[in-house]
Amino acid sequence: MSRIVIVGGGAAGLEIASMLGRSVNSQDEVILVEGETHHYWKPRFHEIAAGTFDSDLDTICYFSHGANNGYMHYQAWMTDVNRAAKQLVVRKPNGETDTLAYDYLIIAIGAISNDFATQGAKEHCLFLDTPEQARDSWHQISSLLRSGLSRTINIVGAGATGLELAAELAKVSEELSRNPYAAKLNINLIEAADRVLPNGPVKMSEQALLRLEKYQVNVMLNTRIASVEADRMTTSDGQVLNADVQFWAAGIKAPDWLKEIGGLQSNSLNQLVVEQTLATTFDSSIFALGDCAAIPQADGSQVPPKAQAANRAAVHLAKNLVAHLKGKPLKPFVYNDGGMVVAIGHNFAISTMMNDRLILKGRLVRRLYDTIFRLHQKTVSGYLAMSRLIIFKRLKCLFKPV
Template sequence: MSKIIVVGGGAAGLELVTRLGRSLGRRAEHTITLVEPASHHYWKPRLHEIAAGTFDNELDAVSYLQHAACHGYQYVQAAMTGLDRSTKTITVSQPVNGEATLDYDYLVLAVGAISNDFKTPGVSEHCLFLDSAEQAQRAWALINPLLRTQGEHRLSIVGAGATGVELAAELAKVSEKLQRYRHGASLSITLVEAADRVLPASPACMSEKVQRKLEQQGVTVLTNTRIQRAESGRLVTADDQVLTADLQIWAAGIKCADWLTQLDGLETNRINQLKVHDTLQSTLDEAIFVMGDSAECPQPDGSFVPPRAQAANQAAGHLAHQFARLMKGKPLQPFLFNDGGMVVALGHDYAVGALMNDKVVLRGRLVRNLYDTIFRLHQRILFGWGRVTALVMLKRIKGLLSPYYKGNAS
């Protein structure tokens, strides 16, 4: 009997155990186990909606316990803390039972990445992060009172990548909607980026359109601005400019958690990603696979797979097929990333996207529909089209009956 353990219940990890549970888990000779400390799955590209109070927990969150029972895999609510490659065991910390060990035949690490504070003084103490649903919920718990209190409030967001841009746009939309309630509260948002443009990894023409839209929404965009240190209620730039704010959110750069560098000698790079071959197998242990943002996976042209949601989704599908080959004694095939472009949401009714190898840049409501479709494709893998269709219909009905900003519903 083969025991496959997948650590990390993000988009890649959950899609992988779903596929493996359906294909292998229902057979008596295979056991598929998901190890994840959280109780519910949230699609990471939508964490900014949780922080802005516009995410629908009832329809879009997934209970790991219920999902596992329906899809042929086991769920262990725990955080991985150690690895012993010689005995093929991992150590996990559980919220109730404490420390335990789990044995595996094959181990898949899909723990994602976190924001990189670049060791900037004061950031960890005085800034919020959006690396998990729990952090996004904490941000919402602090933003919500500001939106309910009359007067102008200030919010600074450091990092104009996809997360920072989408959060700024979503909060700007929420602040605009609040004016309909004559509540007297407004949110002044400043987006800070060290590079010379927002979305520095995207085509220049896409960056221009995104920044123009942000400014139309009332967001102050500061490019070529590097943060020197963070203090309580203010950020100090490299040229000693002071940006005061009621709340400060850090969304600049990525790295992987430090504990990945302590996994029984597995190779890591400077941002703590685990080094793998093009088969997604660890460079030092063929029984350990790594996928998603936590993997440094080489490509034929000498580049590496970028840390994007679509790369993680593609890796999950690829690895599910490779496990089927592995069980039949066939050789593993390399993972080749296919770049499908980039879509960034700027509020619930507008998005900008670069498609066809960045040759076409589109914007508007139809592109926002494409953004939502990407999320529905993720849900389709988890549930199938029948339930996804029902969820879409329910969400549209709720949208007609509920205010856009859920904080005003209570």
């Protein structure tokens, strides 16, 4: 009998828990350690913050889902690992510390925003790293929208998260413009690079910028933030940007507490360094994947921090571990980039295909963005459950009050 403990209930963690739970022998045990009670797909955190997320149909309860898919949900947060004793150290919701034995440990806790030690950013900005932060952001945005005045929002970082948040908030403000008591949101999207989506193709950046300008988002390129106060940001050249709410969505890193945890090797971004098999370099019984892992490829490159990469790594590791439990060797994870899809508002998205040579945009591409989410649901719950959710979603949209 083997006990497989998975830390982190995000996209990668939930997918691998679901696949292993349905695949391993009945003598083996799969445990998902996650402090939240429900799963939210991280690429949609900006929708939670903007109040456009459907929490009824697009969340998963770990407890009931685990019962139906062969794994157990242990509500707690990882704090340390005792490699010698093969024990995970966790903190439960009541604050108590506990230990959990494992034969194989999989760490899939994702990443957080990197504030680059900017003065005041941690204290005065909202972040979208956890479901709780996304919900707290919506509470503040909701109050702002009800004020009936002209309000300003600063968003630092024009990568996918910051761009999607800016567009979603702009569309919400536009739709509420018919209400004389709703606030008008003025949105500043601030980026240190010379274009939005700096890690994407140039043509994709150009199309995204045009769409943001159509939504009247004030895009500020080549602009670095030097400090943040409760109601303003100051740029490196001394410009003051006043705001009612401020978000930080620039850069990523693994949480600070993960750095060299249990004596494992980590890099400058606190990511655990792994072999191409996804096993950590110092311990073959501990694996890491997703944004918290530095995953090498045969050509010397690193797997990029994308949801599709986490999904493919989860599928690979689930199959690998099932085979490994039967005595077969671990196979290397080979990642082939399938392009990039960025949602810009409720009904528009931009996508790259064919190694970034083809740029697609429009309503149909926005449906593709939703399809990626449905494929995630298919992985964790199966085809029939995903099909039912699609049908219920369409019926809900058809019959909901306008």
